[in-house]
Amino acid sequence: MSLFRKKKKKHISKKVNNVLVFLLVFIIFLLVFGGICLWAVVKINEERRSAQSPESISGTESVRFDESDVRNLLIITVDDGQAQGFVLVHANPAKTLVRTLAIPRDTVVDYKTSEVRLYELVDQQGIAVARDALAKLFDIKFDNYIEISYDNIEKLVDYFESGITMKLDEDLEYHSNQLSVSISGGLRTLSPSQAVKVLRYPAWHGGRKQRADIQAEMTAALVNQYMHSSRKESSDADFSFLVNLASKTDILVSHYTSAKAGLSHLAEHNDQDLCKAISLPGEYQGSSEAIRYYAAGDIHQLLKTALG
Structure with missing residues (x-):
């Protein structure tokens, strides 16, 4: 009887040990498997948040x-009241x-x-007709126009508050009842009023x-x-201010929205030398009130090269 009880206790003890081992293995399995799952969930959420972050949405590096x-x-x-410049x-x-x-105001187009x-x-005939005639001459499409x-x-x-920094190739000296200009040549930061005087200056050496x-x-x-x-934070306000200054324009908010990603990309890569001014190839013919500017005969190819 005593021997039987000992064997029974030994058997029960063995079963308990087996159960404990099983539970221990099961707990370890849960910890390992659960840890892997938790790591995977955290990783996925991090990637999702990264993909949806403002920096990712607004950034243009990944945009083609x-x-x-x-x-x-x-x-x-x-x-x-009269058109003075075309750009x-x-x-x-x-x-x-x-x-x-730069497109001279005397440029000849076909109408x-x-x-x-x-x-x-x-x-x-209005801006739209002139734009279309110019587009035909250049063989390009104008997306929008603005008259200011x-x-x-x-x-x-004045809105930008820091003037315009640009190089003047010569000294500007001119005085009349309507206009008085005295600005030295070289790299200058022009005040708002000086900028307009430069545009109105009639005595350039290059005519x-x-x-x-x-x-x-x-x-x-x-x-x-x-x-x-x-x-970047003021780009919408800048756009609104510019459009409100226009006397005539066909620019809509939808045009700005569709171009915004490209403009942001250009702004991010602007090292203050992003934009370069070029002159329309051609020649003047005639004189005085009859003077006209004729674009070069191969203007299509010349512009394709010049505009990059």
Whole structure:
């Protein structure tokens, strides 16, 4: 009887040990498996949060740009109710470049069966007709246009608060009842009023061509100085302010929204030398009131190369 009890106790003890071993193994398995699952869940959530973070959404490094992202804006500057300057702003995020092309106001374009100077066509038929004639001459598509007066350009420069830093190729000295200008040449930071005086300056050594070129040079200076990622938070306000200064424009919020990723990419890569001003190849013919500017015969290829 005693021997039987000993064997029974030994058997029970063995069963208990087996159960304990099983429970221990099971607990270890749960800890290991659960740890792996927990690590996987945490990792997935981290990657999901990273993919949805504002930095990831707003960043443009992973965005692929192509020719469909190129934007061409036609700027018409106006003084005393007449078009004074024409500038093509070419923004290409795929190649990370911006170009401003100076277009003389006397540039000849075709309208129906006649040759007309650009500023006259704007005056007679409106901006949209002049834009289309210019697009045909250049063989490019303008996405939008904006007309802005010299007075409102002064307000725009004042809005940015730090003037315009640009190089003047010569000393500016001119005095009349309507205009008084005295600005030394070289690298200058122009105040809002000085910027407009530079645009109005009539005595450039390079004549009409230089008066046209300075418009593109000033536009390029504005882009290089203020189109920066540092103004990212105010970019919407900047856009709104600029559009509200326009006397005429076809720019809608939807146009700005569709171009915003490309513009942000350009701003992030702006080292203050992103935008370069170029001059329209061609020549003046005639004189005085009959003077006209004819674009070079191979203008399509020349512009394709110049605009990058």
